[in-house]
Amino acid sequence: MTVQPLITLRNVSKVFGPVTVISDVTVNVYPGKVQVLLGENGAGKSTLIKMMAGVYQPDAGHIEVGGRTVVLPTTRAAEAHGIATIHQELNLVPTLSIAENVMMGRIPTRWGMVDRTALRSQARAALDLIGLDVDVNTPVGELGIARQQLVEIAKALSIDARILILDEPTAALTRHETESLFRIVEDLRGRGVGMLFISHHLDEIAEIGDSVSVLRDGACVAEVPASTSEDELVKLMVGRSIDDQFPRRSGLHSTAVQADASPADAENPLPEDVLAVQGLTAHGRFADVSFTVKAGEIVGIAGLVGAGRTELIRAIAGVDSYESGTISIRGRSLPKHSIKAAIAAGVGHVPEDRKGQGLVLDASVNDNLGYATLASSGRFGLADFAGQRSKAQTVAERLRIRMHSIDQPIRSLSGGNQQKAVFGRWIIAESTVLLLDEPTRGVDVGAKVEIYELMNSITAAGGAVVMVSSELPEVLGMSDRIFVMRDGRLAGELSAAEATQDTVMTLAARSVGDTTITDSNLQDKDIPA
């Protein structure tokens, strides 16, 4: 005899335009069990969750709750069936109190006025469920991220959720906080709540999961017990050898060879240090960082979230200032905190948040490609219209940015094509030192390979690339050398040959004194360690 699942996605598919995002997937969530959803970025995990949460409707297949087929046209309908989602991005109003956030949309009233006593007591009851002992009148904004997450969970439980979807809940949590979250999960399990758990941390799966559904390219490739070895899970998840995914071709290619043959470089056949960072220190962000990057080299910077990688890259790009140390490009030192000087020296910076920092979404592809060169290509204050258009057209073709016209708003392109446009801006600017921060985040697999090829062609032409990435396979697959950052310092350097997930993670996670692991965030997302 079998236990009936709380919710079943039966043979569901989802199509966006020409792309099939989910194809014939079946997932069950049983009472008191934790079903883990595993897959790379772009494998279709979030689409699947959104179908459960009533955000998307399946194009084929159906959803069953308690054995009965249901339609979930809205998130409210999903909630009515007891389905609650804890999203990766928290949906809380920081200025309102915990009580108001927990009871949002269901604030108890008395004669049309807020019943403060009931509000507080009901919120208190919800917090008690998860053992969160804070004053319910505290504004949510005053809580740390982990406690905010717990408030979200309390909110979900207070609507009497029987099915809880946890979308990377541990991504922003420290080890300690993760442990207390897991205790809550255990407790919920005891109450018969069914959970769907998404995490990139393979080590967490065995710890709290019961069964794992592995998604790859929109299909469910396997359902295995949570006790399956991490290696096996990675193999299922990636489904192909890492070599195919990361087409790194090292070193200088034809162009560089020609350049080496030129008289100027004849006496110096070794690749030059294109970027040299010496003793760079910014209090509270990074300290005493020194490294060099040679022409034709891709250097990967691995580490956990909060290790100071993004901060380091931003300092080199001139975005933020620093206290001491030097940065030089091809032997010439770069002034502190000047984006303009960095760009003039050949630095191009692809920031971590494409939409927030990389692009002007309402502007055209043409405009976005031209921002870095807008001022320098102008004459007497007039923009070089025709020149910019033709360069943009050429670069868009070379990068295969898929669009109807370069006058199209860049908002309407896919993530991968948007990201290629950010790269394209620096190609038009003729940048030779590219600083990449999470260059393939939110980019589909095909465009990812195109971006890797682009990095290859940049280094082949004698450029240098520094890549910060939380996707360890990408760092391992594309870098010639890897620096590991921990707590704002370079914890070690690994050659491409010696670097493995283990060696990198050991360097990234070894804490000072090896005893207390508190604030340093061990649970970096996207690192299947």
Added chain:
Amino acid sequence: MTTKTPEVLHSDVHRDVHRDSQPRRFDVKRFLSNNGALVGLVVLCIALVIATPDFLTGQNLLNIGIQASTVAVMAFGVTFVIIAGGIDLSVGSVAALSAMVSGWFFVSAGLPGGAALAAGLIAGLLAGVINGLASAYGKLPSFIATLAMLSVARGLTLVISDGRPIATAPQVSFLGGSVGPVPVPIIVLVVTALIASFILNRTVIGRSMYAVGGNAEAARLSGLPVNRIIVTVFALAGLFAAVAGLLLAGRLDSAQPQAAAGYELDAIAAVVIGGASLAGGVGRISGTIVGALILVVIRNGLNLLNVTAFWQQVVIGLVIALAVGIDVLRRKSRSK
């Protein structure tokens, strides 16, 4: 060794981009959808032609042009600010201050008329620069910085004039006159429109305004001098406000201490009716002209139809809400 040309960098990547393959045919539907305000203006004019014989007369049309000129010129400056993601509430006061400074230099300081006119323009420019500095470097929200300037500039206007009108230089009065049959304000309107449009579309600073308003952080990371751009934008707004103030003074043959009071709201309304987004990054000079004309034509038409000034305010308010409401719906339906 140089690694500079894009050709070298990407010689190995194919060229198979799907180009704009549609023939460049005039798409009527698209034109109408992109120019809703213009369509509204045309419909409004047709309705008025039918409703009253007084509307379609040469004199009335010139009147409309003259009345639109002050608001439109002021609104061009506000267009820059709104595209760059800010707001300028001070343009009405700055216009009055500029005219008053010009009048004071002519009457009290005895400067030649041309120099007095220039002094007025410089006053507007300076007020704008101060707005810009407060907004860019002082990190005041532009709403607050320009609200302060609204009060300060009006106060200074009253201080300089002691609350009384001042006569204007002949060069300023000329702005209120005519060249042959064409009123000078209309000429100024056309010339400033061309200049403003040129700045927005063809200059580095103009293109930068769209970037800063669309996403200031992305603009900064691309190496654009965001703070300098913001100062320039407000300086231009101050300069255009000064031109508008001098136009108004020219028409009245005097600088009035209460001149252009409340005009900033008309200017902002014109920009917004013209399709600019208060969130920044979107807007056109042609839209602003249409927006200004809609405001003026409605007032003119209601006057011709003997509707009281009280009701006119109600109608104008509804038109603003309607115009922006339609625009929001249009954008929403397109982004789907």
